[in-house]
Amino acid sequence: MQAFAALLDALLFTGSRNAKLRLIGDYLRSTPDADRGWALAALTGGLDLKAVQPSLLKALVTARVDPVLFALSHDFVGDLAETISLLWPGVPVSEGAPSLDEVVRRLSGLSRAEAPAVVEALLDSLDPQGRYALIKLATGSLRIGVSARLAKTALADAFGLDVEAVEEVWHGLAPPYATLFAWAEGRAPAPLASDLPVFRPFMLAHPLEETPLDLDAYVAEWKWDGIRVQLVHAGGETRLYSRSGDDITASFPDVAAAFATPAPFPATLDGELLVRTGDAELAAASFNALQQRLGRKAPAAKLQSEAPAFVRLYDALAVDGADLRAEPWTVRRAALEGLVSRLDPTRFDVSPLIEAADWTALEALREGARDAAIEGLMLKRRDSAYIAGRRAGLWYKWKRAALTADCVLMYAQRGHGKRSGLYSDFTFGAWSEDGALLPVGKAYSGFTDAELNGLDRWVRSHTVARFGPVREVEKTYVVEVAFDSLHLSKRHKSGLAMRFPRFFRLRPDKPADEADTIATLMAMVAD
Known part of the structure; x- marks a missing residue:
């Protein structure tokens, strides 16, 4: 487990794609079969430990740590695994931390009633780095900048395989992938995809x-x-x-x-x-x-x-x-x-x-x-x-031009991971006939790092109310929003739902009362 924890820690702080490939490849070559198979499953999204939910983890930590301290820490850090791993009381780490294989087998098939005691014991047996890895593994949300394709490419590079050949048989295999590693190390022939309803890469x-x-x-x-x-x-x-x-x-x-x-x-x-x-x-x-x-x-x-x-x-x-x-x-x-x-x-x-x-x-x-x-x-x-x-040179996609609208910022929320210290998720609205500002969408992309830093500073100095991690801001900042289409929606107060909204241009120079209206957006609604 400690080797897997070290891998996650290294990947989290590595931006280079080639460096990530080397880290994963080195781990897969040097780690025993069952452990490396479960690690590969985790990196490719192939693990589903349903008995371990965020609510369980929060209940365990707030039974040992002041709930207010936890809430404030989680709000600031933005990542559940990091918060718990650092706040968990300093129980001495027992000799011989469990292997990754042991952890997965103990967590697999757990009933909801058994889960609290098992998870608590595992957290007690690991150091902060190991706890972080355990929680990431158990909740299935690694968020370390590694896609399933990257992990498979690292496997292929490490053992001299063709990544497309790996993709070809991937869905006919199951973790911890003993057959896959036997093939990779030349101990067995390649698994065959014939006569199986396996996925072929698009x-x-x-x-x-x-x-x-x-x-x-x-x-x-x-x-x-x-x-x-x-x-x-x-x-x-x-x-x-x-x-x-x-x-x-x-x-x-x-x-x-x-x-x-x-x-x-x-x-x-x-x-x-x-x-x-x-x-x-x-x-x-x-x-x-x-x-x-x-x-x-x-x-x-x-x-x-x-x-x-x-x-x-x-x-x-x-x-x-x-x-x-x-x-x-x-x-x-x-x-x-x-x-x-x-x-x-x-x-x-x-x-x-x-x-x-x-x-x-x-x-x-x-x-x-x-x-x-x-x-x-x-x-x-x-x-x-x-x-x-x-x-x-083979296939091209030529999307139609995006629709745009001028909207007013209404709410902001801190992001996760690298953005946990910045307000990066923004809700924006348009004006109704009676002059009310109604939310029409939410976006967290389309701006540069410099623009995001500027938006974060603006949010902090123009906050009018707070609701947990969300800040309500003065209704004065206009942004031009791009989106693919608009649809009627009964779930939203404005009656509208945007498809793929993102920031197109910041318009702090434009008066908020000149932003677009709900009626203008209604005219863009797809049939």
Whole structure:
């Protein structure tokens, strides 16, 4: 456990990507099997220790430490694990701290009733660094600047493997990954992904920055505003994966069932998960409609009926046992169009191609696309193979221009991690007809470090009220906010919900009473 704690500590204070790769690689090479397997699972988000909740940890620490001291410390530090690890009373560390394998096995399968005593004993057996690692591990929120892809790349680099080969078999393996490390060290052959419904890494696009492109070499299609998914049917099983490789089959059983019937055939397809607006044809609703179903692990039949999901297909990675990823886009597109007739037409269709006489005409189509379910355009080389990750020159995303509005800052909250000492999460509003300022969104990006420092100073000197970690500020500071779309919302007092809001420009020079109104924003609402 102490070695894992030291790794987390080093990663937390390392900004360099290459340095992080070396740290993880060194740890994986020098650590015994079970420990390094659980560490890799933690770094890639593969651990879920449900019995340990933040509420349990707070109850344990406030039973030993003054609750007011804890609350004030947590508010200032901003990170639960760091606060508890430092405040936990100085019980002498017992000889022989538990291994990472011991910790995971003790925490796995705990009942809620057993959890307090076990977690308390583990905290007592570790030093502050170990306690920090324990809490991060148990709550599943490492927040150390390491993505799942980076951890897999570190594994591949450390043992001379191809990271795409690792990704290929990843979802067929389970922690602590004894099979994976046996392969990595040459003690066993590579695990096979054949006949298993495993996830294949998505091909991704670069933002289009230089225009125009040669439309004889590239094809255009709409970039739909849902969530990217991969449908897999193999070995008699069906899976639905998100872009990050999470298995979301249980959240969309209607789609999975439709893909497995009436005559299932082995295939791996790439597409966009959307919600239907009508029964006659697959008209896509806005992302706001899809949000009703996201995150629900067992959606009720009523919800499935009211918000029926479907997949608009982009690509075919494999069909009838043949891997098509090395084939050019034209061949894969023909295969996709040939198989769609074998699928349920109420659940699947093919994303249409866009015909444009020239680049000027295509640009006009993009600018005019304010459909609620369209984000912009995708441009794909006709001869491109399906290659995992982003490869320059093959696929581009060309999003429509963002909408903007002038809004007034209303509330600010301190951030987490490196931003725990700064007010970096901002709620902003627009004016109603009767002159009230109503919240319309919240953003924590879009500003430079220098601008954030300036905003933090402004918040501290213009606070009018405090509500725990939140400060209400004078309604005088205007910011220009960019967002992808606006939707009606019953959950917000303003009746509006912004999609991907972020700061676009600071406007402290502009009078607050000249900021935009709710009526102006209502005119931007997507249908």
